Amino acid sequence: xxxxxxxxxxxxxxxxxxxxxxxxxxxxxxxxxxxxxxxxxxxxxxxxxxxxxxxxxxxxxxxxxxxxxxxxxxxxxxxxxxxxxxxxxxxxxxxxxxxxxxxxxxxxxxxxxxxxxxxxxxxxx
Amino acid sequence: xxxxxxxxxxxxxxxxxxxxxxxxxxxxxxxxxxxxxxxxxxxxxxxxxxxxxxxxxxxxxxxxxxxxxxxxxxxxxxxxxxxxxxxxxxxxxxxxxxxxxxxxxxxxxxxxxxxxxxxxxxxxxxxxxxxxxxxxxxxxxxxxxxxxxxxxxxxxxxxxxxxxxxxxxxxxxxxxxxxxxxxxxxxxxxxxxxxxxxxxxxxxxxxxxxxxxxxxxxxxxxxxxxxxxxxxxxxxxxxxxxxxxxxxxxxxxxxxxxxxxxxxxxxxxxxxxxxxxxxxxxxxxxxxxxxxxxxxxxxxxxxxxxxxxxxxxxxxxxxxxxxxxxxxxxxxxxxxxxxxxxxxxxxxxxxxxxxxxxxxxxxxxxxxxxxxxxxxxxxxxxxxxxxxxxxxxxxxxxxxxxxxxxxxxxxxxxxxxxxxxxxxxxxxxxxxxxxxxxxxxxxxxxxxxxxxxxxxxxxxxxxxxxxxxxxxxxxxxxxxxxxxxxxxxxxxxxxxxxxxxxxxxxxxxxxxxxxxx
Numbered sequence: 001x002x003x004x005x006x007x008x009x010x011x012x013x014x015x016x017x018x019x020x021x022x023x024x025x026x027x028x029x030x031x032x033x034x035x036x037x038x039x040x041x042x043x044x045x046x047x048x049x050x051x052x053x054x055x056x057x058x059x060x061x062x063x064x065x066x067x068x069x070x071x072x073x074x075x076x077x078x079x080x081x082x083x084x085x086x087x088x089x090x091x092x093x094x095x096x097x098x099x100x101x102x103x104x105x106x107x108x109x110x111x112x113x114x115x116x117x118x119x120x121x122x123x124x125x
Numbered sequence: 126x127x128x129x130x131x132x133x134x135x136x137x138x139x140x141x142x143x144x145x146x147x148x149x150x151x152x153x154x155x156x157x158x159x160x161x162x163x164x165x166x167x168x169x170x171x172x173x174x175x176x177x178x179x180x181x182x183x184x185x186x187x188x189x190x191x192x193x194x195x196x197x198x199x200x201x202x203x204x205x206x207x208x209x210x211x212x213x214x215x216x217x218x219x220x221x222x223x224x225x226x227x228x229x230x231x232x233x234x235x236x237x238x239x240x241x242x243x244x245x246x247x248x249x250x251x252x253x254x255x256x257x258x259x260x261x262x263x264x265x266x267x268x269x270x271x272x273x274x275x276x277x278x279x280x281x282x283x284x285x286x287x288x289x290x291x292x293x294x295x296x297x298x299x300x301x302x303x304x305x306x307x308x309x310x311x312x313x314x315x316x317x318x319x320x321x322x323x324x325x326x327x328x329x330x331x332x333x334x335x336x337x338x339x340x341x342x343x344x345x346x347x348x349x350x351x352x353x354x355x356x357x358x359x360x361x362x363x364x365x366x367x368x369x370x371x372x373x374x375x376x377x378x379x380x381x382x383x384x385x386x387x388x389x390x391x392x393x394x395x396x397x398x399x400x401x402x403x404x405x406x407x408x409x410x411x412x413x414x415x416x417x418x419x420x421x422x423x424x425x426x427x428x429x430x431x432x433x434x435x436x437x438x439x440x441x442x443x444x445x446x447x448x449x450x451x452x453x454x455x456x457x458x459x460x461x462x463x464x465x466x467x468x469x470x471x472x473x474x475x476x477x478x479x480x481x482x483x484x485x486x487x488x489x490x491x492x493x494x495x496x497x498x499x500x501x502x503x504x505x506x507x508x509x510x511x512x513x514x515x516x517x518x519x520x521x522x523x524x525x526x527x528x529x530x531x532x533x534x535x536x537x538x539x540x541x542x543x544x545x546x547x548x549x550x551x552x553x554x555x556x557x558x559x560x561x562x563x564x565x566x567x568x569x570x571x572x573x574x575x576x577x578x579x580x581x582x583x584x585x586x587x588x589x590x591x592x593x594x595x596x597x598x599x600x601x602x603x604x605x606x607x608x609x610x611x612x613x614x615x616x617x618x619x620x621x622x623x624x625x626x627x628x629x630x631x632x633x634x635x636x637x638x639x640x641x642x
Contacts, residue, residue: 025295028299047317
C-alpha cells in the first residue's frame with residue numbers, strides 16, 4: 001500500500017511543480033495547493049500504514065498491547081493543513097488584489113517593483 | 126508510565142518559553158484592543174520584558190550550559206522540546222533588541238497614524254515566530270514558527286497596499302511559501318526515515334540511519350533554507366520585494382528574516398547532520414562563493430537605495446554559508462557572529478536609508494545629492510554603517526570575517542582558499558558599492574545632472590528627528606562598541622559553536638543522554 005501512495009505523492013508533487021512553472025498567478029496558486037496536498041500525503045505515508053487497529057491503550061496497561069496505527073502523522077498533517085489553508089487564503093486574496101490593482105495575472109507583466117526599463121547605473125564614482 | 130514526567134517543571138525553567146508566550150500574548154492583546162492610542166507603548170513594554178527575560182536566560186545559559194523544557198509532562202522524544210543554547214539565545218536577544226529599535230523608530234514615522242492597521246500586533250507576531258525558531262528543539266515546531274513568521278511578514282509587507290507592494294508581495298509570498306512547503310516535505314522524509322522530529326532524538330538515531338537517504342534529505346533542507354535565507358541561485362525574491370513596504374518594515378525584515386533561514390541551515394547541517402554536510406561541502410562552497418561575489422555586484426549595478434541594500438543583505442548570507450561550508454569550530458563561531466552582526470548592521474542601515482528617503486523624498490540615489498552639507502550626522506551614521514557592512518576594522522563586521530578567514534586558511538584545501546578569496550573580494554566589492562552610494566548621495570553637490578544646485582530637503586519635526594536619529598544612532602553606537610570590545614560576544618558565540626560541533630551538552634540538557642527510552 002505504501003508503494004501506491006508513494007507513486008501518488010510523486011504525481012502530486014510533479015503536477016504541483018508543473019503548475020508552479022506557469023506564468024499565470026492562478027495556476028501557480030493551484031500548484032501550491034496540489035503540492036501541499038502531496039506533502040501531506042507524504043507525511044501520512046511516512047508514518048507507515050496500519051489498517052483497522054485504533055491507537056488506544058487498554059485499561060490497566062501503560063503501553064499498547066500490540067502494533068497499532070500511528071497517530072502522530074495525523075496530528076502533523078492537521079497542523080500542516082490549517083497552516084497551508086491560511087497561507088493559501090492569503091495568497092488568493094493577494095492575487096485578486098494584484099489583479100485588480102496591477103491588471104495583471106501574468107507574472108511577466110508584473111514589473112512595478114522592478115521596473116523593466118531601468119536606466120543604466122551611473123558610471124561616475 | 127515510562128513516557129510521562131512525574132514532577133512539575135521547575136518554575137525557573139519556564140524562562141525558556143517566556144519570551145514566546147509574552148510575544149504571542151502581546152500580539153493577541155494588541156489585536157483585541159479597540160482604542161489604539163497606546164498600542165505602541167504596550168508593544169514597546171512587551172518587547173522590553175522579552176529582552177529582560179532573554180538577558181536572564183542568556184546569563185543562565187552562559188553559566189550552566191544549554192537549558193531545555195518539554196511541553197505537557199511528556200518526556201522528550203514524545204513531548205515538544207524547547208532548548209535554549211548559546212547560539213539560540215544570543216540570536217533571540219539580538220532579534221528582540223532590533224525589534225525594539227524598529228518600534229521606537231516607527232513612532233517617528235507613524236505619529237500621524239492611528240495605528241489601527243495592526244502594525245504593532247504583526248511586529249510582535251513576527252518576533253514570536255523569530256524567537257520560536259531560535260529556541261525550539263523540535264523540527265516540526267521549527268516549521269510552525271517559520272509559518273508564524275511568514276504569515277506575520279505577509280501582513281507587514283502589504284501594509285499600506287501600494288501597487289508596488291502588491292507586486293513585491295506576490296513574489297515574496299509564493300517563493301517563501303514554496304520554501305516552507307519544501308521544508309515540510311523534508312520533515313516528512315525525516316520522520317519516515319528516523320521516526321522522530323525531536324532534534325536531540327535525531328542526534329541519537331541519525332548515525333544508524335542510511336547515510337545516502339539522510340544526505341538526500343539534507344540537500345532538500347539546504348534547498349528550502351537556502352531559499353528562505355536568499356542564498357545565491359534562490360535570492361531573486363529579496364531585491365524584488367524588500368524595498369516596497371514602508372522603511373520600518375523593510376528594516377525589520379532585512380534584519381531578521383533571512384537570518385532565521387541561515388540559522389536553520391546552521392542548526393540542521395552543523396548540529397543535526399554533520400556527516401551529510403561533509404558530502405555537501407563542495408555544493409556549499411560553490412553557493413557561498415557565488416553569493417559572496419554576485420551580491421555586491423548587484424549592489425553596484427543598482428541605483429535604488431533600498432534595493433542596493435537588499436543585495437548587501439544577500440552578501441551577508443554568503444558569509445554565513447561560507448562558515449557552514451568550512452564547518453570547523455572557528456568557522457561556525459564566525460558564522461554565528463556574522464548573523465549577530467548582520468541583524469544589527471542591516472537594520473541600522475535600513476533605518477538610516479529611511480531617514481535619507483524621508484529627507485530627500487526620493488528612493489533613487491541618482492536623484493539625491495548634497496546631503497553632506499545638509500546633515501552631517503546623517504552622513505556620519507551612513508559612513509560608519511557602510512564600513513561595518515564591508516567589514517572594516519575596528520567595527521563589528523570585521524570580527525566574524527576575521528574568524529571566517531582564519532578558518533578558511535586553517536582548512537587550507539581548495540575549498541577553504543576559494544572561500545578566503547571570495548570573502549576578501551566580497552569585502553572589496555561591498556566597499557566599492559557602498560562608498561559609491563555614499564559619494565553620490567552625500568558628497569556630490571546636487572542630484573545627477575543638476576550641477577551644483579543643492580537639493581531642497583524636508584525638515585523633520587523635533588519629535589520625529591529625535592526618535593529617528595536616536596534609534597539609528599543607538600544601533601550604530603552598538604555596532605561600534607561591539608566592534609571595539611568584542612570579547613564578551615566572542616566568548617558566548619565560541620561556547621555556542623562548541624555546543625553545535627559537540628552536541629553532548631545539548632542532548633543531555635534535553636534529557637536524552639542516558640540510554641534508550
